[in-house]
Amino acid sequence: MSTTQGGRFANGVHQLPVRIYYEDTDFSGVVYHASYLRFMERGRTEYLRLSGVDHKALLQGDMPLAFAVRRMQIDFARPARIDDLLSVQTRFVSARGARIEAHQSILHGEELLVSAEVQIACIDLEGRPRRLPKPLLLLLEPFLVGQ
Amino acid sequence: MSTTQGGRFANGVHQLPVRIYYEDTDFSGVVYHASYLRFMERGRTEYLRLSGVDHKALLQGDMPLAFAVRRMQIDFARPARIDDLLSVQTRFVSARGARIEAHQSILHGEELLVSAEVQIACIDLEGRPRRLPKPLLLLLEPFLVGQ
Amino acid sequence: MSTTQGGRFANGVHQLPVRIYYEDTDFSGVVYHASYLRFMERGRTEYLRLSGVDHKALLQGDMPLAFAVRRMQIDFARPARIDDLLSVQTRFVSARGARIEAHQSILHGEELLVSAEVQIACIDLEGRPRRLPKPLLLLLEPFLVGQ
Amino acid sequence: MSTTQGGRFANGVHQLPVRIYYEDTDFSGVVYHASYLRFMERGRTEYLRLSGVDHKALLQGDMPLAFAVRRMQIDFARPARIDDLLSVQTRFVSARGARIEAHQSILHGEELLVSAEVQIACIDLEGRPRRLPKPLLLLLEPFLVGQ
Numbered sequence: 001m002s003t004t005q006g007g008r009f010a011n012g013v014h015q016l017p018v019r020i021y022y023e024d025t026d027f028s029g030v031v032y033h034a035s036y037l038r039f040m041e042r043g044r045t046e047y048l049r050l051s052g053v054d055h056k057a058l059l060q061g062d063m064p065l066a067f068a069v070r071r072m073q074i075d076f077a078r079p080a081r082i083d084d085l086l087s088v089q090t091r092f093v094s095a096r097g098a099r100i101e102a103h104q105s106i107l108h109g110e111e112l113l114v115s116a117e118v119q120i121a122c123i124d125l126e127g128r129p130r131r132l133p134k135p136l137l138l139l140l141e142p143f144l145v146g147q
Numbered sequence: 148m149s150t151t152q153g154g155r156f157a158n159g160v161h162q163l164p165v166r167i168y169y170e171d172t173d174f175s176g177v178v179y180h181a182s183y184l185r186f187m188e189r190g191r192t193e194y195l196r197l198s199g200v201d202h203k204a205l206l207q208g209d210m211p212l213a214f215a216v217r218r219m220q221i222d223f224a225r226p227a228r229i230d231d232l233l234s235v236q237t238r239f240v241s242a243r244g245a246r247i248e249a250h251q252s253i254l255h256g257e258e259l260l261v262s263a264e265v266q267i268a269c270i271d272l273e274g275r276p277r278r279l280p281k282p283l284l285l286l287l288e289p290f291l292v293g294q
Numbered sequence: 295m296s297t298t299q300g301g302r303f304a305n306g307v308h309q310l311p312v313r314i315y316y317e318d319t320d321f322s323g324v325v326y327h328a329s330y331l332r333f334m335e336r337g338r339t340e341y342l343r344l345s346g347v348d349h350k351a352l353l354q355g356d357m358p359l360a361f362a363v364r365r366m367q368i369d370f371a372r373p374a375r376i377d378d379l380l381s382v383q384t385r386f387v388s389a390r391g392a393r394i395e396a397h398q399s400i401l402h403g404e405e406l407l408v409s410a411e412v413q414i415a416c417i418d419l420e421g422r423p424r425r426l427p428k429p430l431l432l433l434l435e436p437f438l439v440g441q
Numbered sequence: 442m443s444t445t446q447g448g449r450f451a452n453g454v455h456q457l458p459v460r461i462y463y464e465d466t467d468f469s470g471v472v473y474h475a476s477y478l479r480f481m482e483r484g485r486t487e488y489l490r491l492s493g494v495d496h497k498a499l500l501q502g503d504m505p506l507a508f509a510v511r512r513m514q515i516d517f518a519r520p521a522r523i524d525d526l527l528s529v530q531t532r533f534v535s536a537r538g539a540r541i542e543a544h545q546s547i548l549h550g551e552e553l554l555v556s557a558e559v560q561i562a563c564i565d566l567e568g569r570p571r572r573l574p575k576p577l578l579l580l581l582e583p584f585l586v587g588q
Binding site: 027028029030033034035037038041055059066068069070071072073074075076078079125127 | 321322323324327328329331332335349353360362363364365366367368369370372373419421
């Protein structure tokens, strides 16, 4: 399997190619707005995987942990269409306490379609915020890009 | 909250109204084929709820159980469109061992859009088939409709 | 079909009941974050329908029009779970030019789960912003709630 | 972009890698059954793209055409889980008249998770079946695998 399956880092930015399928569009002819959140979640997941963090391991630790989106500010500037090949670009700006801050953009070629600021919380299975574990922070640190 | 929220039984058939939203359609202008499976799952869930069975209780029992679809034969006869108000019709034909058999149809007015035969398995959290618990069978029996 | 299917207005706020199904959840055990955007879109659609505006009519006019979300600020305060019955509350704060501004909340009983500010644009089928048609504005005006 | 993005043909079978994300799972801990239909649609779309057929071109021809699933027989043998990397395998068995017949399987490593027989119709925008255009048939023929 090629490494492009999970995207790659370039200049501190993780880039994930995402193809638009039937499932992503709606009757207005373009991509349904909530689909972009699915694409951005894929971007964050592949970012974490390349950093060495995977959801299954987090969930199966002594203290099972997961990530939850706490806040998003999203601009939908232009629509994508069926068959388009997009690039989801993800920067993690900070990771401390129980929180990760990310900046994400979705591009079609050079054109910016969607941009978002995302706050992610590390939570236990009762939904309570939990400090990011040290080993996880050590994995993430080399990839963090200050604003 | 009106009882129509969860549909109702009429002549042994459970009927659930489902409205078509943006999220259900695709760029071809009609409802995306996999959306009908979501509607049929809602129909089965509301059927079970009206019979007195709910997913949360099953999952929190001594032996946590869930339902999983094992097999479907689906005919997509005609498409639904945005704003349509459909009726999902669900009959449970049999419930024994670890298996429930259901017949489901989706109608728009008098017009048949989709019909399906569905085999559902009762499973534990490792995915192994488990006999339907006696209390659950007793709840379902009055609603079963032989073929 | 009961009128509760499409929700109702109370004190200028549109309230739509939404039941949580399998399709809305993810493996972390709670509702997937992008599902709340689908629920809020259903709320806006039912708000519009009760005001006399429907997507099909807009799309089939001389100048075919649709709505597109331009910007969202969303707070995900607490998670919903399988079987929960939520209430999506929608206020349209303003409607002028090509733009509608809405405030939306999702509650479980008295508990606030999600709140959002949403900017919606009226667009033509090339995606260009178009003034909200006069007849549509006349339909919406009685329902607007200033901030 | 690597060619693995859209999968590849091997021995007449198209193979598309699909990664499991949050969006694909449900609260029972495994992949939601309707998600597999989305994966199989991606497989058919990439099969068509590699054969030289794309949805946008079909839709923008003199006689706009699209594909619609008419019938599916699906077996859900075993579940996939978060982070799994699956392979969607697609064979087109026949293409004549207005209809394509496909066999599709979803594997995790060597393990068969889902298999399906799928009938796809070529339709116009009113949903009427239309003969597969000659140029499309010529593109598909080299890839057909008799049963």
